[in-house]
Amino acid sequence: VTSQRDRVQLTLFQLDNYGPWTVTPAPRRETDLQALQARVYASVADFVGRDDGYAFFDRFDNMIAVTNGIDEAAHATFQEWVRTQFPVTVSAGIGTGDTPVDALEHATQAIQAAGSAQSATRTEVLAREGTQKTSGELTVVHFDVVDATGTYTDRVSAGDAGIIIKRAAVELDAHLQRTHGAIANFVGGDNIIAICPPLTDTVVDDVRETILEETGVELQAGIGTGETAHEAGYRAKIALEECRETGDRVHRAAYAEH
């Protein structure tokens, strides 16, 4: 199922000069900013989703997307659209690499090379770093918390539940980045989606164990591979459903499970 040629393309979307804008001429209302950020993110999700990519809100002023197969012209059309829908503009750094961590580093460098995130003169950057070849398989691992509703949502305070799940997400991301070149993002509820290089089932199980030890949270994982984030991620979701039904803690979608 895995291959030496696995490659990933990530785009880092960054709101231009956003921090200063939020306090000019006076601090804007916090809820207005929250609404704006969420709608810009929803738009990024729509943009990449249409071409089978994935999007993560990350820090909202910096958003990460898997954009295998989405070219610069499409990014430029999106930037033009943003400019007419929102009071802010967006820069895009595109990076490719053998692992998601490499690709994100390249995407970040592409955007950093063009100027500061808080520069008033750096606007709508569209830059790429890394080789252009983006064929090959992606691996997506979709994690969730074993019986999150019964254990947390319906039982403990929303405050405790939030800490538990968000801590598991951040420590999973840290562990995967450091150890496997993968990146993981909290995507709501008790779900965490990791974009990975090829990983064996045993490695994924070890990752689960590490997070259980570090945070006390038990995760289960569905693994999927495919040509696009959507294809791999859809299979990972199917595999995760399998975990929910069978009690397995790791399940890999058979390649045929479209």
Added chain:
Amino acid sequence: VTSQRDRVQLTLFQLDNYGPWTVTPAPRRETDLQALQARVYASVADFVGRDDGYAFFDRFDNMIAVTNGIDEAAHATFQEWVRTQFPVTVSAGIGTGDTPVDALEHATQAIQAAGSAQSATRTEVLAREGTQKTSGELTVVHFDVVDATGTYTDRVSAGDAGIIIKRAAVELDAHLQRTHGAIANFVGGDNIIAICPPLTDTVVDDVRETILEETGVELQAGIGTGETAHEAGYRAKIALEECRETGDRVHRAAYAEH
């Protein structure tokens, strides 16, 4: 500045039976779900913002809002609006308490008492727990990371920057909930907003120190008080601007700083 009568009202908004819906009849596209969740959250922010409340995305299927002064009828109108805008419905548990942690616990209990988050028959709950009196001052502490753009955004990979800031946010939330009855939420960029009972400047400085020791991230803090989340939060933003300009690590807005 502080008072014995400080009280807070929080609302826990919970999407009804959301988990099962996302996989019925088959798993929905992840980016479609991301977009939906973000837009529902933006709507919650708009709803409470108009009456000077605050909203946090929390886990997206569970969202937390400060709703001092917003009554049940207004919540019901919002629920009716959601039903006509989105393919999902939302339940609301309203809780009051002496501290935000108390209020959130009450809000959670109100909603849990009505049924499971994954029950197909529990729809559009509107329940309150806790006394109705919601007068008195709120305290908002607006934290951000000292020179986040120069230290992280413009320098390290987006992957590292994300981990650093989100870990600081979750550990700050955990520490504040456990020790001071306050709740903290990451609100994008390098910003974390805490809804607090009255806290002295020294306590806030100690909290900063704790997070620096635990995570290596240096925070600065603006403190504001007011009758609503917006009023208190606006003053906290002004105070944080003061930190950015003066190099102070904690600044409290004078009460007159509207």
Added chain:
Amino acid sequence: VTSQRDRVQLTLFQLDNYGPWTVTPAPRRETDLQALQARVYASVADFVGRDDGYAFFDRFDNMIAVTNGIDEAAHATFQEWVRTQFPVTVSAGIGTGDTPVDALEHATQAIQAAGSAQSATRTEVLAREGTQKTSGELTVVHFDVVDATGTYTDRVSAGDAGIIIKRAAVELDAHLQRTHGAIANFVGGDNIIAICPPLTDTVVDDVRETILEETGVELQAGIGTGETAHEAGYRAKIALEECRETGDRVHRAAYAEH
């Protein structure tokens, strides 16, 4: 049911310097403009709807709303919100009068007095003309086309159906403005909503006859009265349902039909 004291407050929302902006620095993509305009209008509908007003898209760069009971502070908060959500700003002229036509004339004058719609220096006007008293009943007449689906939507081309219904709407508006001081707006499908001074059933039936003669389109009408546009309009909808069921061409909601 009718009263001498019937009064209405309308707000004319006007996008500031919108025409020039759409072609600066070059013509923006038409679909991007269509999407922006529609979302701004949706936001106006949300804003007034929350306080039981009504909104009409009119020309999109000029939108008309029934805002009885919504004060200037609320309008100002909305303007501030628009500024942070969209790349355009909005001016608001508030007018009151004995009839909707009077009120709209006052609203228009309030905004015209502040400068041109295509002035680069006229931004976020908030002006009122007309006495402030806005108590009393509103009358809403909700029209639709008799058996529109069977006669048009399911039978003729969408091109023909569109002309038929939109022509009926514009001629109804022209007739009502000229003859009765009422304004009518197409609200989608085959629905036209008129904001009216008190009108007898016979007058409404005569209006129907006039439109049938002028355009060949047979309308039916539900009449409702109430303290707000929503209250009156809701009753008008109920009354229109009655027409659909009974074959009556004009029905007035009993005052008790909440």
Added chain:
Amino acid sequence: VTSQRDRVQLTLFQLDNYGPWTVTPAPRRETDLQALQARVYASVADFVGRDDGYAFFDRFDNMIAVTNGIDEAAHATFQEWVRTQFPVTVSAGIGTGDTPVDALEHATQAIQAAGSAQSATRTEVLAREGTQKTSGELTVVHFDVVDATGTYTDRVSAGDAGIIIKRAAVELDAHLQRTHGAIANFVGGDNIIAICPPLTDTVVDDVRETILEETGVELQAGIGTGETAHEAGYRAKIALEECRETGDRVHRAAYAEH
């Protein structure tokens, strides 16, 4: 500039069983429906705009789009997306023809053949009628009212201005459909966009004269041609700018004016 092989593909988007839904179980709030309809339309504009199509709100429950070059798979992805963003679903009838009127008739027939717009069992139809070949040039004529701001917006009441412009739009549409197989849609402000078969400048000038006689409104027209609605429409906008500057009443963009 013109060609025998000019062909157009239109899609009729129709909300499924929308009328009944708006009154089930009781009439929904009118402003909630207005907001929903506007946002669905904005989404249609985004969908077709990304691939250089055009969209018109028409009756909101029936929307018309120029979709040359957009295939059925893309339509299906959009329908799937709608289902997860909104509480309504959408059917799509795709039609091609030698003229826009032909294409719209085919699109309408495709959707009508699948069942009634108010059938509870007809959901997410995706049907095509007409030959599939959609190559060749499109002609877009972008009309606006000569000095609309100075003559109407800044001078007369918004009520009068609305009638004047909307009547011109509907009569222009009726005339073009009947006489030239073209369809015209009001797109906000004082703008009307017509999708046309090849038309000479003289014909367009005659159309202007007819509308002036019928409604008293003087229009000017920019004509553009291109492979997509966006390309043709963009040129038409540039040509209309030329009218505004030179006082010409009809201007055709040179083919090179990209």
